[in-house]
Amino acid sequence: MRRRHFLTLSASTVGGLLVYSLDRTPSRVHAQEGTLRVPLKFFTEEQALDVAAAAARIFPSDESGPGATEAGVVIYIDRQLAGPYGKDRYRYTQPPFEKGLPEQGYQDAANPRDIYREGLKPLAGFHRREAAEQDKILTGIESTVFFTLLRTHTIEGMFCDPMHGGNRDMIGWQLIGFPGPRMSYLEEVDQYHGRAFRPKPVSLAEVVGHRVRPSEEEE
Amino acid sequence: MKRLAPVDAVIVGGGWNGLLMASELTRRTGLSVVVLERGEARKTQDYAAGMDELDYGIRLRMMQAIRDETVTLRHQTRERALPIRQYGSFLPGSGVGGAGEHWSGISYRYQPRDFRLLSHLCEKYGARSLPPDHALADWPVTYDELEPYYDRTEKMMGVSGKAGNLRGKRIEGGNIFEGPRSAEYPTPPMKSPYLAALFGEAARKLGYHPYPLPAATTSVDYTNPDGVSRAGCSFCGYCERFGCMIGAKSQPTNTLMPLLRGKKKFELRAGAWVRRIIAKDGQAQGVNYVDSKGEEVFQPATMVFLASWTLNNTRLLLLSQIGEPYDPASGKGVVGRGLTHQVSTAAATAFFDKPLNRFMGAGSAGTAIGDFDGDAFDHAEANFLGGGTLYTVCYGFRPMANFGVVPASVRSRWGREWKKSALEFYDRTGRISFYGEHLAYRQNYMDLDPTYKDHLGDPLLRLTLDWQDNERRMASFMSGKAVEIARAMGAQEITRFPGLGRYDTTRYQSTHLQGGAIMGANETESVVNWYLQHWRVPNLFVLGASAFPQNPSGNPTLTAVALTYRTADAVIDRYLKHPGTLV
Ligand SMILES: Cc1cc2nc3c(=O)[nH]c(=O)nc-3n(C[C@H](O)[C@H](O)[C@H](O)COP(=O)(O)OP(=O)(O)OC[C@H]3O[C@@H](n4cnc5c(N)ncnc54)[C@H](O)[C@@H]3O)c2cc1C
Ligand code: SF4
Numbered sequence: 079m080r081r082r083h084f085l086t087l088s089a090s091t092v093g094g095l096l097v098y099s100l101d102r103t104p105s106r107v108h109a110q111e112g113t114l115r116v117p118l119k120f121f122t123e124e125q126a127l128d129v130a131a132a133a134a135r136i137f138p139s140d141e142s143g144p145g146a147t148e149a150g151v152v153i154y155i156d157r158q159l160a161g162p163y164g165k166d167r168y169r170y171t172q173p174p175f176e177k178g179l180p181e182q183g184y185q186d187a188a189n190p191r192d193i194y195r196e197g198l199k200p201l202a203g204f205h206r207r208e209a210a211e212q213d214k215i216l217t218g219i220e221s222t223v224f225f226t227l228l229r230t231h232t233i234e235g236m237f238c239d240p241m242h243g244g245n246r247d248m249i250g251w252q253l254i255g256f257p258g259p260r261m262s263y264l265e266e267v268d269q270y271h272g273r274a275f276r277p278k279p280v281s282l283a284e285v286v287g288h289r290v291r292p293s294e295e296e297e
Numbered sequence: 298m299k300r301l302a303p304v305d306a307v308i309v310g311g312g313w314n315g316l317l318m319a320s321e322l323t324r325r326t327g328l329s330v331v332v333l334e335r336g337e338a339r340k341t342q343d344y345a346a347g348m349d350e351l352d353y354g355i356r357l358r359m360m361q362a363i364r365d366e367t368v369t370l371r372h373q374t375r376e377r378a379l380p381i382r383q384y385g386s387f388l389p390g391s392g393v394g395g396a397g398e399h400w401s402g403i404s405y406r407y408q409p410r411d412f413r414l415l416s417h418l419c420e421k422y423g424a425r426s427l428p429p430d431h432a433l434a435d436w437p438v439t440y441d442e443l444e445p446y447y448d449r450t451e452k453m454m455g456v457s458g459k460a461g462n463l464r465g466k467r468i469e470g471g472n473i474f475e476g477p478r479s480a481e482y483p484t485p486p487m488k489s490p491y492l493a494a495l496f497g498e499a500a501r502k503l504g505y506h507p508y509p510l511p512a513a514t515t516s517v518d519y520t521n522p523d524g525v526s527r528a529g530c531s532f533c534g535y536c537e538r539f540g541c542m543i544g545a546k547s548q549p550t551n552t553l554m555p556l557l558r559g560k561k562k563f564e565l566r567a568g569a570w571v572r573r574i575i576a577k578d579g580q581a582q583g584v585n586y587v588d589s590k591g592e593e594v595f596q597p598a599t600m601v602f603l604a605s606w607t608l609n610n611t612r613l614l615l616l617s618q619i620g621e622p623y624d625p626a627s628g629k630g631v632v633g634r635g636l637t638h639q640v641s642t643a644a645a646t647a648f649f650d651k652p653l654n655r656f657m658g659a660g661s662a663g664t665a666i667g668d669f670d671g672d673a674f675d676h677a678e679a680n681f682l683g684g685g686t687l688y689t690v691c692y693g694f695r696p697m698a699n700f701g702v703v704p705a706s707v708r709s710r711w712g713r714e715w716k717k718s719a720l721e722f723y724d725r726t727g728r729i730s731f732y733g734e735h736l737a738y739r740q741n742y743m744d745l746d747p748t749y750k751d752h753l754g755d756p757l758l759r760l761t762l763d764w765q766d767n768e769r770r771m772a773s774f775m776s777g778k779a780v781e782i783a784r785a786m787g788a789q790e791i792t793r794f795p796g797l798g799r800y801d802t803t804r805y806q807s808t809h810l811q812g813g814a815i816m817g818a819n820e821t822e823s824v825v826n827w828y829l830q831h832w833r834v835p836n837l838f839v840l841g842a843s844a845f846p847q848n849p850s851g852n853p854t855l856t857a858v859a860l861t862y863r864t865a866d867a868v869i870d871r872y873l874k875h876p877g878t879l880v
Contacts, residue, residue, distance in 0.1 A: 136711040142720055168356055170367040170382045172749060178379040181801040182370060185379055213712065229711055237696035238351045254723045256656055256696050259348035261542070262531035263657035268488040274652040274724070286345050293352045 083118040085126045085152065116153055119160035120191065125198050126152050131205035133232045135212050143253050151235030154244030155194075158231065161294030164191045190227060197224025239282045241292050251279040259285050298585070298593045304329040307584055307598035309571045309613065311336075312395020313854060314840040314861045315604030316553040319563060321865035326873065329562045331596060333569035333586055336361070336392030341551055344540035350695040354538045357384060359399045361391035366751040368608060372763040372799055374625060374740065380749050380757065385803040387638070387810060388538070389606060393567060394549040396606065396808055397854070401537040401660030401692060402513030402546050404456045405851030406447050408671045409440035409476040414847060418682060421672065426682065428767055432635055432737040434846040437818050437827035438860070440476045446859035448479050451511075454547035455519040455527060456855070458482040458511035461667075472508040474667035487516045487530065487662045490691035492653050492727045497664040499785035505666040510688060511855075512661035513547040525555050534693020536660035546660065569594075572755060574601055574617040574837065581837040587753065600868075603814075603839045604861075610843040611743050611813030612758040619834060620824055623742050625761070631824045633743035635812035636760060637848040640685060640733030640768045640797070642806075644779030647788035648704050649725045655699075658691030665689075669778060670850055671734070681770040685733030685850040687779055702726050704790040727786075729779040731794075732807070733771050737847035743813050762800050769797045809853050811845035828867040828879045829860060835878045838864055 118126055133146035133155070146152075158164060166189035178185040188196070197219070204212060219225045235244030237251065239258070245251060251258055258279040266275050282290050306322055308315045311334030322330050352358050363384055371378035390396025410417045415433040418426065427433065450456075460481045461471025486509035489497065493509075500507040514536060517529040530545040544551040557563050568589025575582045575595070583597035603610050614620055614632045623634035665688035667673055674684065701710070703718040746759035776794040783791045817823025820832035829844050831837040840861050842853040867879050 137716055138713050140713055140716075142713075142717040145716065163356065167364060168383065170363050170380050172380070174748065176377065176379055179372075179799075181372070181799050181803065182379045183382060183385055183803045185382060216711070232711075233700050234351065234355070234697045237700055239349050241349075242351055251696070254696060254700065254720060255652075259533075259535060261345075261533055263533065263654075264488075264529075264531045266654070267490050267532040267657045267662075268494075270654050270657075271491040271494060272651045275654050275657070282346070282349055285348065290346045290349065292349075293356050293358065 083121065083123045083126070085116045085118055085123060085130070118156050120156050120164060121159070124202070126156060127205040128198055128201050128203070129155055129228070131212060132201065132216060132228060133235070135209065135216055136229055136232045137236055144249055146232050146236065148246065149236050149244050149250050150246040151232050151244050154235030154238060154242055155231045157243045157294045159191050159194060162296055163294065165189060184223065186223070193224050193227055197222065197228070241281065241283060241290060242294065248279040248281065258282070261285065298595050300595045301597070303583070303597040303599070304331045305598065306330045306600045306602060307596050308332045308602040308604055309584060310334060310395065310603070310605035310609070311393045311549070311565060312390060312604065312606065313397040313549050313858050315602065316394070316549045316557070317858060317861045318602050318604060318840060318865055320553045320556045321862070321869065323557060323560050323563045325869050327562065330564070331598070332565045333571050333584065333596070334393055334565065334567050335570040336567065338565070338567040339393045339398060339540065339550055341540070341542065341544045345542035347539055348533070348535040348542070350697050354695050354698060357388060357538070359390070359392065359538070359540065360384065361389040364752070366757065368758045368760055369746045369749050370760045370762060370800070370802055372761070374761055378746055378759045378761070381802045386801065386806045387808040388805070389608065389808065393554070393565065397549045398540045399538050400854065401690070403661040403690070403852045404451070404454065404511045404513045404855040405686070406475060407440070407849045407851055407856055408474065410671050411849030412436040412438060412440050412443070414849070422682070428736065428738070428765060430739050430765070432739045434737070434815070434817055434822065436846055437816055443856070443859055443863065444476070444479060446862045447855065449862050450855055450859045452483045453521050453523065454513045454552060455484050455515040455521055456482055456511050456513050457484040457487050457509070457516040459486050459509055461508055469506070470508065472665070472667045473506050474670055474673040482511065484516050484519050487512050487514065487659060488532070489664065490532070490654070490658050490662055492655070492689055492691050493662060493664040495727070495786045496689040496729065496782065499782050500664070500666050502785055503782065505668045507664050507666050510661050510663040510665050510690060512659065514541075514659040514661045515545055515547060521552070523556055525552055527551060530659050532657050532659050532662065532693075534656050534658050536658070537692045570753070571605070571613065572616065572753065574603065574613060574619060576617065576619050576834050576837065579834055581834050599836065601837045603837065604841055606841055607810045607813055607843040608743070608758055610839050610841060612745070614814060614824070614839070615745050615758070616755055619831070619837070622744055625740050625742055628739060631820070631822065633813050635737045635815045635846055636741045636743050636762055637735040637737055637811045637845070638762065639735050639807050639809040639848050639850070640731065640772055641809070642731045642772050642776065642794045642797070643728045644687060644731040644776045644794050645729045645783045646702065646792040647727050647729065647783035647786060648722050648790040649727060649787065650789055652724045653727055655691065655694035655724055655727075658693040660692045661690065662692070663688055663690030669775060679770070679774055681767045681774065683734035683736065683767070683771065683850070685731055685771070685775065687729060687731050687775060687782065689727065689729050696723075705792055706790065729783055731772065731775045731779065732850055732852065733768070733775065734850040735848040736765070736767055737812065738765060764797045764800055772797045807852070809842070809848065811842045811848045811853060814839045814843040815846045816844040817846065826878070826880045829864045830879050836876065838868070840864065
């Protein structure tokens with residue numbers, strides 16, 4: 079059995095942040111208070127800290143608004159890797175595995191879990207390094223499959239429905255003015271021409287009135 | 298193997314074409330009809346909880362599970378084909394309703410010239426202007442013959458739009474380049490989201506003829522001639538790749554299933570994976586399938602309708618050894634011949650200074666121009682044949698798939714500078730897209746892969762497919778036109794489409810693949826006749842876009858469904874009285 083690992087997120091990373099919506103009006107993002115201790119499903123604590131630090135360089139928290147840290151991107155990635163996606167349920171995995179042309183797409187046997195495990199090895203201790211040094215390391219691996227996945231997953235973790243573990247408090251959606259899954263824009267679609275329509279975001283569970291089972295909980 | 302009681306008609310595949318055939322047979326005859334669908338049962342009520350980008354838009358919950366079966370691809374016969382291991386360039390449907398559940402609903406008619414393309418190009422440009430390796434053919438059906446069926450299909454689906462050619466009279470505001478229509482669209486055009494309105498204004502300013510995209514995401518509450526009522530679209534934006542939770546988008550489950558549910562002589566078996574069509578002495582006897590419990594079953598039937606979509610239709614014919622496989626070296630054989638996709642590009646990506654509210658929209662809410670379709674324009678300045686549609690569709694942009702696109706002036710793809718620019722442009726980026734004609738070539742075809750297998754051990758389908766210069770030149774010419782339109786729309790910065798290069802399985806293009814079981818004038822060049830009846834096995838019909846000899850730029854579904862109506866009429870009015878060949 080795998081030893082239980084936890085990731086501790088400090089309150090200061092999630093508390094009220096100033097963000098600018100796309101129409102340039104500042105507003106305070108409402109986020110949870112207090113320390114969060116999140117059980118990890120795939121990563122060890124060290125790995126999680128490294129992934130979180132790398133995601134925070136890809137999508138940093140800075141003057142243009144919060145980033146991967148506040149959205150909890152690492153939690154999203156941890157759950158995805160623990161679930162069917164990590165085990166390659168969404169890929170044809172029959173051998174033989176042969177080298178192909180770029181237009182034939184990814185052809186290796188390694189699944190997303192393998193790619194992270196291997197990709198993280200040379201990054202050990204990444205989270206303890208200075209930002210500039212971290213950027214240099216990431217620049218060095220920019221063209222790897224691992225980095226491509228990490229970048230994609232960071233964006234996904236920023237903007238997924240919160241049921242998947244990322245986009246905490248819909249911080250990503252608030253950042254880009256995305257209102258979430260709404261049933262209707264019938265009145266607005268031909269009225270808001272050239273001006274922003276930015277209703278408060280809602281999550282899927284709020285819209286349908288019950289919890290929805292995400293794919294990562296499937297076998 | 299379990300042997301079931303015989304039925305009159307067995308239909309393989311529960312998408313638009315299979316379920317339409319089922320509903321025509323069930324409602325107009327007393328025949329017993331069984332639809333075998335390898336995916337799961339579905340209904341409108343399932344779809345509200347499906348408004349999740351990750352599980353549906355990215356993990357593709359509604360699509361055929363690729364781990365069970367995929368296709369292999371190579372660009373040329375001398376290369377080794379490898380499996381497409383994760384979905385990219387197209388997304389095969391699965392489950393009741395098929396791809397018709399999660400389609401976008403853009404519903405063009407083809408132009409009259411498309412139905413006689415070979416003759417048309419020879420007359421206009423001379424046979425010598427054709428690429429030497431082309432495999433073009435005239436369709437054995439004309440636009441005029443299909444027109445009543447187009448009309449029927451539009452009314453059944455409740456397609457929204459504006460006519461541009463009503464019985465020969467040109468009407469501004471519609472697509473003036475379309476063939477003559479016998480009737481106006483059954484429902485008025487969709488409302489225009491901002492980007493679509495900008496495109497329309499700019500196109501008009503440039504002297505083009507913009508028209509609202511014909512949309513099966515019906516604009517208003519509508520009751521079709523079959524008495525099926527659906528609500529109007531609310532522009533929720535969870536449309537392409539999603540099922541519509543209010544049933545506004547015309548889908549087989551909300552438009553055809555209401556006619557079939559509870560009918561005594563109709564049965565739909567979900568989870569039934571057909572492996573072979575059994576034929577002997579020029580007669581189909583039935584089909585072999587594996588049921589949802591994994592048991593092998595033989596379903597005898599008097600008639601077999603194959604409606605499992607282009608690639609599966611072709612594969613099942615090959616696996617069943619019905620008809621001679623096509624050989625590109627000799628040009629002999631028919632099954633697998635004439636594989637075409639569609640030239641589908643983001644012709645120009647434009648960055649604006651105003652917010653677009655891109656999340657509002659519908660799969661077919663947009664504006665298009667036909668000024669560069671077919672031969673609507675002078676090809677003197679174009680070094681290619683054919684053309685297509687430039688359009689903008691506001692399908693409801695989703696953040697995970699679309700975040701991060703930045704102008705070319707921003708070099709980085711991650712970090713502070715990229716993030717700042719990506720945030721700034723997230724809701725200010727619009728695409729002008731292009732759908733273009735894909736000619737048939739001798740070397741683009743399908744056969745069975747010698748190496749890779751599906752989860753049951755049957756060989757995968759192998760695609761040998763690449764773009765030729767005609768498509769590459771077309772794509773780059775249209776990209777130039779799109780940039781001009783984007784400029785007229787007031788874009789600050791514009792990124793051109795980088796060029797077609799080689800056929801790329803990783804870039805989503807469209808799920809519009811055609812050919813493999815094409816219709817034609819005779820059995821040496823085609824698999825089916827103009828009623829989609831197999832030349833050699835007259836009680837076997839092969840429905841869907843597998844019958845198209847080549848791709849005529851627009852999206853295929855309206856035409857495929859119109860052809861199924863036509864086959865249904867021929868079967869019900871003539872074949873049932875005198876079973877045998879219809880031509
Ligand atoms: C994201 C997306 C957007 C699209 N947008 C548009 C659009 O805007 N306009 C347009 O014209 N078209 C569009 N299309 C294409 C359109 O959906 C298809 O052309 C159309 O639905 C095909 O209908 P069909 O009945 O021929 O096949 P399908 O809908 O694919 O149905 C075939 C069925 O057969 C089943 N099947 C396959 N093999 C077997 C087997 N061996 N045994 C049993 N069952 C089997 C499959 O599970 C499937 O349900 C889109 C497609 C996608 C994926
Ligand atoms: S955009 Fe319209 S048609 Fe599409 S899913 Fe939403 S309501 Fe249905």
